[in-house]
Amino acid sequence: MAKALPSRSENYSEWYNELVKKADLAENSDVRGCMVIKPYGYSIWEKMQQDLDRRFKETGHTNAYFPLFIPKSYLSKEADHVEGFAKECAVVTHYRLKNAEDGSGVVVDPEAKLEDELIVRPTSETVIWNTYRKWIQSYRDLPILVNQWANVVRWEMRTRLFLRTAEFLWQEGHTAHATKDEAIAETKQMLDVYAEFAEDIMGVPVVKGVKTESERFAGALDTYCIEALMQDGKALQAGTSHFLGQNFAKAFDVKFADKDGKLDLVWGTSWGVSTRLMGALIMAHSDDEGLVLPPNLAPIQVVIVPIYKGEEQLAQVSEKALEIQSALRKRGISVKFDNRDTHRPGWKFAEYELKGVPVRLALGARDLENGTVEVARRDTKEKNTYQLENIDQIVADLLEAIQSNIYNKAKSYRDEHITKVDSYEEFKEVLEKKGGFVSAHWDGTKETEAKIKEETKATIRCIPLDNKLEDGVCIYSGKPSTQRVLFAKAY
Amino acid sequence: MAKALPSRSENYSEWYNELVKKADLAENSDVRGCMVIKPYGYSIWEKMQQDLDRRFKETGHTNAYFPLFIPKSYLSKEADHVEGFAKECAVVTHYRLKNAEDGSGVVVDPEAKLEDELIVRPTSETVIWNTYRKWIQSYRDLPILVNQWANVVRWEMRTRLFLRTAEFLWQEGHTAHATKDEAIAETKQMLDVYAEFAEDIMGVPVVKGVKTESERFAGALDTYCIEALMQDGKALQAGTSHFLGQNFAKAFDVKFADKDGKLDLVWGTSWGVSTRLMGALIMAHSDDEGLVLPPNLAPIQVVIVPIYKGEEQLAQVSEKALEIQSALRKRGISVKFDNRDTHRPGWKFAEYELKGVPVRLALGARDLENGTVEVARRDTKEKNTYQLENIDQIVADLLEAIQSNIYNKAKSYRDEHITKVDSYEEFKEVLEKKGGFVSAHWDGTKETEAKIKEETKATIRCIPLDNKLEDGVCIYSGKPSTQRVLFAKAY
Numbered sequence: 001m002a003k004a005l006p007s008r009s010e011n012y013s014e015w016y017n018e019l020v021k022k023a024d025l026a027e028n029s030d031v032r033g034c035m036v037i038k039p040y041g042y043s044i045w046e047k048m049q050q051d052l053d054r055r056f057k058e059t060g061h062t063n064a065y066f067p068l069f070i071p072k073s074y075l076s077k078e079a080d081h082v083e084g085f086a087k088e089c090a091v092v093t094h095y096r097l098k099n100a101e102d103g104s105g106v107v108v109d110p111e112a113k114l115e116d117e118l119i120v121r122p123t124s125e126t127v128i129w130n131t132y133r134k135w136i137q138s139y140r141d142l143p144i145l146v147n148q149w150a151n152v153v154r155w156e157m158r159t160r161l162f163l164r165t166a167e168f169l170w171q172e173g174h175t176a177h178a179t180k181d182e183a184i185a186e187t188k189q190m191l192d193v194y195a196e197f198a199e200d201i202m203g204v205p206v207v208k209g210v211k212t213e214s215e216r217f218a219g220a221l222d223t224y225c226i227e228a229l230m231q232d233g234k235a236l237q238a239g240t241s242h243f244l245g246q247n248f249a250k251a252f253d254v255k256f257a258d259k260d261g262k263l264d265l266v267w268g269t270s271w272g273v274s275t276r277l278m279g280a281l282i283m284a285h286s287d288d289e290g291l292v293l294p295p296n297l298a299p300i301q302v303v304i305v306p307i308y309k310g311e312e313q314l315a316q317v318s319e320k321a322l323e324i325q326s327a328l329r330k331r332g333i334s335v336k337f338d339n340r341d342t343h344r345p346g347w348k349f350a351e352y353e354l355k356g357v358p359v360r361l362a363l364g365a366r367d368l369e370n371g372t373v374e375v376a377r378r379d380t381k382e383k384n385t386y387q388l389e390n391i392d393q394i395v396a397d398l399l400e401a402i403q404s405n406i407y408n409k410a411k412s413y414r415d416e417h418i419t420k421v422d423s424y425e426e427f428k429e430v431l432e433k434k435g436g437f438v439s440a441h442w443d444g445t446k447e448t449e450a451k452i453k454e455e456t457k458a459t460i461r462c463i464p465l466d467n468k469l470e471d472g473v474c475i476y477s478g479k480p481s482t483q484r485v486l487f488a489k490a491y
Numbered sequence: 492m493a494k495a496l497p498s499r500s501e502n503y504s505e506w507y508n509e510l511v512k513k514a515d516l517a518e519n520s521d522v523r524g525c526m527v528i529k530p531y532g533y534s535i536w537e538k539m540q541q542d543l544d545r546r547f548k549e550t551g552h553t554n555a556y557f558p559l560f561i562p563k564s565y566l567s568k569e570a571d572h573v574e575g576f577a578k579e580c581a582v583v584t585h586y587r588l589k590n591a592e593d594g595s596g597v598v599v600d601p602e603a604k605l606e607d608e609l610i611v612r613p614t615s616e617t618v619i620w621n622t623y624r625k626w627i628q629s630y631r632d633l634p635i636l637v638n639q640w641a642n643v644v645r646w647e648m649r650t651r652l653f654l655r656t657a658e659f660l661w662q663e664g665h666t667a668h669a670t671k672d673e674a675i676a677e678t679k680q681m682l683d684v685y686a687e688f689a690e691d692i693m694g695v696p697v698v699k700g701v702k703t704e705s706e707r708f709a710g711a712l713d714t715y716c717i718e719a720l721m722q723d724g725k726a727l728q729a730g731t732s733h734f735l736g737q738n739f740a741k742a743f744d745v746k747f748a749d750k751d752g753k754l755d756l757v758w759g760t761s762w763g764v765s766t767r768l769m770g771a772l773i774m775a776h777s778d779d780e781g782l783v784l785p786p787n788l789a790p791i792q793v794v795i796v797p798i799y800k801g802e803e804q805l806a807q808v809s810e811k812a813l814e815i816q817s818a819l820r821k822r823g824i825s826v827k828f829d830n831r832d833t834h835r836p837g838w839k840f841a842e843y844e845l846k847g848v849p850v851r852l853a854l855g856a857r858d859l860e861n862g863t864v865e866v867a868r869r870d871t872k873e874k875n876t877y878q879l880e881n882i883d884q885i886v887a888d889l890l891e892a893i894q895s896n897i898y899n900k901a902k903s904y905r906d907e908h909i910t911k912v913d914s915y916e917e918f919k920e921v922l923e924k925k926g927g928f929v930s931a932h933w934d935g936t937k938e939t940e941a942k943i944k945e946e947t948k949a950t951i952r953c954i955p956l957d958n959k960l961e962d963g964v965c966i967y968s969g970k971p972s973t974q975r976v977l978f979a980k981a982y
Contacts (some may be wrong), residue, residue, distance in 0.1 A: 013950055029622065031609065032559035036622055039637060042555045064533045066523035068611070068642055068658050069581070072588065085595045086588045090560070092611065093599065094582040095646040097563065105567035106577045108584065108608055117599055118522065120559070120583070120611070131520065140833065146530060151642065155586040169561050182937055341629065386908035 005354075007288045012232040016283060019461045020161045021064040023291045023354050025278065033159040033166030039043045040355065040465035043299040045169070048277060049149065051201050051296075052171065055193045061145040061173060066127050068151075069118040074126040078251040081125065084218020088155035090120040090166075125219060125270055127242070128174045129252040136176060137264055138257045143186075158230065162279035163236075163491050169441070170274035178341075179254060180245075185224075185269035187243040190271040192226040202277065203294040204228045204284045205406040205414050206238060207437070207486060209462025214446050217270075221245035227461045227486070229414045230283040233435020235461045235488035236279050241271035279491070280342040284410050285379075291356025292379055294406050295399040302328055302395060303357045304337045305348045307364030314339070317363050324361065324373070327392040333399065346465035353378060358402050359395055379405055420484070427487070431458055437488045443474035452476055458487040496845075498779045503723040507774060511652045514782045514845050516769065524650040524657030532769065534659070534790040539768060540640065542692050542787075543662065547685045552636040552664060559642075560609035565617040569742040572616065575709020579646035581611040581657075611804065612646040616710060616735070616761055619665045620743040627667060628759055629748045634677070635667040643765075653770035654727075654982050661765035667757045669747060671736075674758035675713075678734040681762040682715040685730035693768065694785040694898040695719045695775045696905050697729060698899055698928070698977060700953025704939050710763075712736035717978070718952045720905045721774040724926020726952045726979035729771050732762035753847050775901050776870075782847025782869055785897050786890040793826045793886060794848045796839045798855030807831070808854050811879070815852065815864070818883040824890065844869060848885055849893050870896055882964070911975070915966045918978070922949055928979045930980035934965035943967055949978045 005022065006014040018025055025041030033225035037045065053063075075086040096112030099105075121127065128146075135141060149171045154447075159165050173190060177183040191208055198204045215320060216223040220242035228238045246265040249255070254266045285292040295301050304325060306317040318339060325335045334359075338348055345362065352360055362374040373391060376383045379402050386394050417436025421427045430438050442460065453459050463485045472481045496513065497505040498502040499921050511517055516532030519525075528536065544554070566577040582982060589605030590596075612618065619637075626632060640662045650656050664681060668674040682699055689695045697717035711733035719729045737756040740746070745757045776783040785793050795816060797808040809830060816826045827848075831838055836853065843851055853865040867874045870893050877885050908927025912918045921929050933939060933951065954976045963972045 027622075027625075029558045029618070031558040031560045031562060031618070036558065036562060037556040038634075039553040039555045043553060046554060062530035062534060062813060063537060063659065064530045065528040067520045067522040067527065068644065071522060072597060073597075075588075082597060088587055089809055090583045090609070091585040091588065091599050092581045093584045096608070097577045097582065106573060108563075108582050118581070119588070127520070127522070134518075152742075153559065169556065376816060446719045 001425060005288060005290065008231060014290070015268065017161065019282060019286060019290060023356065024157060025282070025291075026161045028161065033156055035161050035165050035167075037169075037275070040299065044281070044293070045275060045278060047297045047299065048201070049171075050275065052193075052197055053149075055197060056147050056171075058179075059145075059189060059193060061147045061175075063147055064146045065150070066131065067070070067366045068121055068125050070121050070124075070127050072117045072119055074130060075119060078219045078247055080247075081219035081251075086119070087123050088157070090153045090155060090405075092118040092120065110445075116225045121150070122152055122154045123270075124148065124150070124152075124172055125174065125248050126252070129248040129268070130264070132176050133252050133254045136254055136256050139259060140180050142176060142178045142266065143417055144184075145173075145183065146175065147171055147173040160279075162275055162282070165275075168233055170269060170272050172272040173383055175269045176249075176254070176450060178258065178264075178267070178309070180267050183245075183269050184243055186220070187241045187269045187271070190269070191226065191239075191241040194241065194271070194273060195226050195280045195360075197289055198226055198228065198238055198280075199407060201294070201296045202281050202284070202446040203296075203410060204238065204280055205411040207301055207462060207464050208466075209464045209486065211240075211462055212446075212449060212460045212485070214449055215460065217242045218382055219244060219247050220270075221247070224465075225462050227488075228280050228284060228438075229436060229488075230280070230491065231413070232283075233417060233489070234281050235437060235490040235491065236283070237461070238277060239271070242269060244268035246269060255467060268359065285406055286356065289350075290354030292406065293356035293358060295403045298356065298358050299331050299334065300336045300352075300355070300357050301399060302335045302353045302359045303333065303348075304361045304363060305352075306337075306339055307345050307346050307362055308333075311367075313365050314341075316368055317365065320368060321363050324363075324388070328395060331392055331396050332394075333396065359398055361395075362389075377402055379409075405436065418486070421475065422472070427475050428456055431456055431487070431489065437461065437486045439484045439486055440475045441472035441483070442485045443477045443481055444477035445477070448474060448476045452487070457489050461486045461488050461490060496779060496781065499722060506779070507770075508652065510773060510777060510781060514847065516773070516782075517652045519652065524647055526652050526656050526658075528660075528766070531790065535772070535784070535788055536769060537765060538790065539692070540662075543684075543688055543764065544640075546688060547638050547662075547664065550636075550680060550684060552638045552666075554639060555637045556639055556641070557615050557622065559612055561612050561615075561618050563608045563610055565621060566610060569710045569738055571738070572710035574741075576613045577610070579648070580613050581644045581646060583609040583611065597883045603955045609656040612641070613643055613645045614761075614763075615639065615641070615643075615663055616665065616739050617743070620739040620745055620759070623665075623667050624743050624745045624758070627745055627747050630669050630750060633667060633669045633747060633757065634673065635668065635817065636664075636677075638662055638664040651770075653766055653773070656766075659766045661763050663761060663763040666760045666761070667740075667745070668753075669749065669758070671758050674736075674760050675734055678713070678715055678732045678760045678762070681729075681760070682717065682732040683731065685762075685764060686717050689717055689719065689729055689768075689771075690898060692785070692787045693769055693772050693775070694787075694894060694901060695729065696898065696902040698953060698955055699957075700955045700977065702731075702953055702978070703940060703951045705940055706951065707820075710735060710738050711737070711761075715956075716953050718928075719771050719775060720901075720908055720927060720979075720980075721771070721775075721982065722904070724908060724980070726928065727767075727771050727774070727982040728952070728981065729768060730762070733760060735759035735761060776897055777847065780841075781845030782896065783867075784847035784849060786849045786894050789847065789849050790825065791827045791843075791846070791848050792824050792890060793850045793852060793946075794839075794843045795811055795825045795826065795828045795852045795854060796836050797828075798836050798853055800856075804856050805832075807859055808856065811859060812854050815854075815879070815882055819886060822883055824883075824887065850889055851884075852882075868893055909977070912966065913963070918966050919947055922947055922978070922980065926980070928952065928977045930975045931966045932963035932974070932979055933976045934968045934970035934972055937967070939965060939967045943978070947955050948980050950981055952979050952981060
């Protein structure tokens, strides 16, 4: 293991890139903008999926699967949607290759050209609402509460592992309702599901809010979001939930007969989180030694490293290590006993630090004599020696403590990095020197928002849902404002 | 619910198509050849995935994710592979759309043309072995035991829901080994995993065998398969496991240093099952009333239908029904209590028959008086009235009995439909009148195989692994043969 990550203070961006690769989470493929999610990274994503999927099902949703391809013509049906999504995308124009006449390999067969080109889905509202038209006749068919786990493609020019890739994995919920109120309630419910997942499972505190018009999903009436803060003071949008109104029902002619037989357009929502969450997880907690994983998402929660000289000592240590492993597994804790003789303990310590394993037990010959074990926690790097009795309880408690500590640490940092400012000078200074969210009055116009973005690269991340109304003046235009919004530079 | 499936004897093919749609399993999308897997169908697929995924992990595999797109040039690197897969596929040639100048919508931007076109993966050997080159240096990096759950696209001209669609869902395992023996053992192990899953979970008996050269996976040295028999006497390939030899290692230059530092090419396997299994499941067991699902894969294992007049009776029946539901759920049985007042019991009975729910409980006012409940099993359509005491145990036993019965019934049918023949006349007659597998001597040549296929549409499904060697003469050429092979018409 060649370690040596760049430090965060030195080069945060390089630190992130190197960490993702060295911790075996993901790597760039030779296919432009597409990543390979490696087994260790994928096992974290699987844990996210499982937990989210359970939450979706508990709130009444079922999974389904819709086509990868979207006819080009569908995209034009919803006017805002086409502006947002029909530009940078992968276009399938042919359906056959043939042998090159000069024997140099295969070439596209010009005879096999599609009449209506197909787009690789950048998001599935169009193909799904086109299907819902067939599923919905009466109020009895509503609500439809469907989710899909899928890959999507958006042809990004500048890509970064997990944060912005041409292909990424996500889930997209698409629901249809008889009333506006029900659809709005669904939109908010799923935002809460995301926020609870981010905080309780990922240990990442989030601000729940609503986007301004210019940051809204293309085709939505309202976009709700959860915004997280990374250690470099930049914000990251971790999930969105859209109230679509009747826009897609209108575009795809999806109507239902109410109890009195009257026809009306269906109300819709959509909501999604993606492998971008992996980026948020990595950047929120990790340090210069490597990943710091919350126990709730760690593929390996505890590693046991034997310290020994010679076969005989290894046999003795192994016996006790396997006992501990078994006791921990009975509690549902995932444990790895690393008895490889190809690497030294110090190398293993560094390796599991890099991989973010929350708890490390080191067990040596002297420990056996004393009936003890050395317990190291990854988050604080504290080490303590404990008696072996009740070690399973001690470790279980420690895992809970680590989960809380990781969240609390991120929350303190986040709370310290929400700064109220009342002038544009102060705004720019905070943005430059301190970073984080800047809470400031805004006049509510697109023009001001665009100017601030242009001049400072900061965008309005959201209008927090728990905002208090307060009279003030816009930091940029000086015009009256009724509430503060959260600005930040963002991923 | 508009019922009326065509009967199997009348029109098997129509029966299948209608059943898939009416039971809410899947439907054709407006995107050519692509299906929509509906929530009920997807929940069966999810159960298959969960069980298979557990088996993969128990045999040491981990999941990962590789790019959707394959550069066209990769396909040409393995000579056989390109012949098999580089023909009918979706080709991405452009990465941007733009507004049409006449305002008619969006058109492909000719400026955004890719230099090397991308193929939507029809299978991932090439992109994965291109990645393995970077992952493998030494014997210490081996074996690599990776699986991926993904969508793939093969541009099929004639499509059928689940059986043959342009896009389908599958898993593809790709492993890399230091020795030939280890790779062959892996290939066979995964075939066993598939066979056990098919028989124990799907209730579908399979023949394990090896493919002839002409039916082999493009790029493999050997293709192992499990072959199932459908109720119309046609065979269906339900899963394949390929021994790739060093072919892909050679094509992508994947070498490892052994303990002595000597460089050698890596040995490979790949293995997959797809949503095609849904087709096998449906066709193997279902009847003219609808789906018959094995309890191990039924999203709803038990439905309780209340029989009542008026609110008061419903309340009484509901109380008892919820008790039963709770007792069954404690045993891990999935139960639905259908108390909808919008549909009559008879309608519900037919609906759950169509959906294949293994056990139906009907509970009425008279049952409450007598302390009884009517229990109907879907597979045999038997009905019995039982005392309510121990109903949870009775139902649990019944579910096990149904799982066995479904398998045994399919196995009897399959065993009766393996017919030994010793002449071409007999061969054609059995194929035409009885169907099923025909066990016959074959001279081992491609030419004979092709002629028989051309004349009868029957292909060699496999050479069974448990075949006994026996001297004979080829039914077609009269040349000597050492063993029988299984022919059949197939999906």
